[in-house]
Amino acid sequence: MPELPEVETTLRGITPFVRGKVIVRVDVRNGNLRWPVPADISFYTQGKRVEAISRRAKYLLFKLPQGHLMIHLGMSGRLRIVQDDTPVEKHDHVDFCLDSGNRLRFTDPRRFGSVLWIAGDPGRHKLLKGLGPEPFDPGLDGEYLYHRSRGKTVPIKSFLMDSRVLVGVGNIYANEALFKSGIAPTRTAGRISLASYQKLLDNVRVVLQRAIEAGGTTLRDFVDGNGKPGYFQQQLNVYGRGGKACMECGAILREIRLGQRATVYCTRCQR
DNA sequence: CCCAAGACCTGGCGGC
């Protein structure tokens, strides 16, 4: 589930139940994630109060007195609030038990996600230090993307999904933003105009913002611990629609693979 | 440095 909107929705959903609470115990049932859950995670987190929660790219950061707990959801991860007596299911790998009687439960069938401890400045952590700007960073503009792309021979879709350039644009929304912008995903990043990058950034923001708003309607699910993320209900123009008719012109949408990822576009609307 | 491909892992689906 996690693209940026899902991570942002998760952040908003769990914050009221976690901020200000004390972690009384950590249950690690399977610490074999993308990286092993640190053996001393309890040492750093047990008995500590969560002072704040924030997001950087698709990483969630929980500020504790002596450092940050950092969680990434990978491809299939979920974080939700459950009760102490909520039954544990197969892929419920880690619980952060809170003094409120709730637990923050990390579930991840594919285990591409991660639960890490950062002792120092998160911005200097190996996984965060090379990241590009956030899509909604007010200082970000089309010129930045234009300049970063000069000399690059990668397809624009790969460029857009490169976290060193810009964070938060995953496969679904890269496809959608390129469609809205009328840009073929195969085009060489270095040969795209400034005006096109300006339009593309606008559409990245529109698509992400709408998805966040859609996700925001299902916040209740995080409390109940059932239900699904909201973005499936959202209207997708191209993602998952290869071989079907373009919603704008009716032409058959083409599906290819770019950088190993499913890529769908309209050869008539996108040039 | 740049770019492409491989790696990690489980589950669901379509086809036979």
Added chain:
DNA sequence: TGCCGCCAGGTCTTGG
């Protein structure tokens, strides 16, 4: 019903 291959929202790591 069962087995097989392929696909899936990410991104770090390796190889050329």
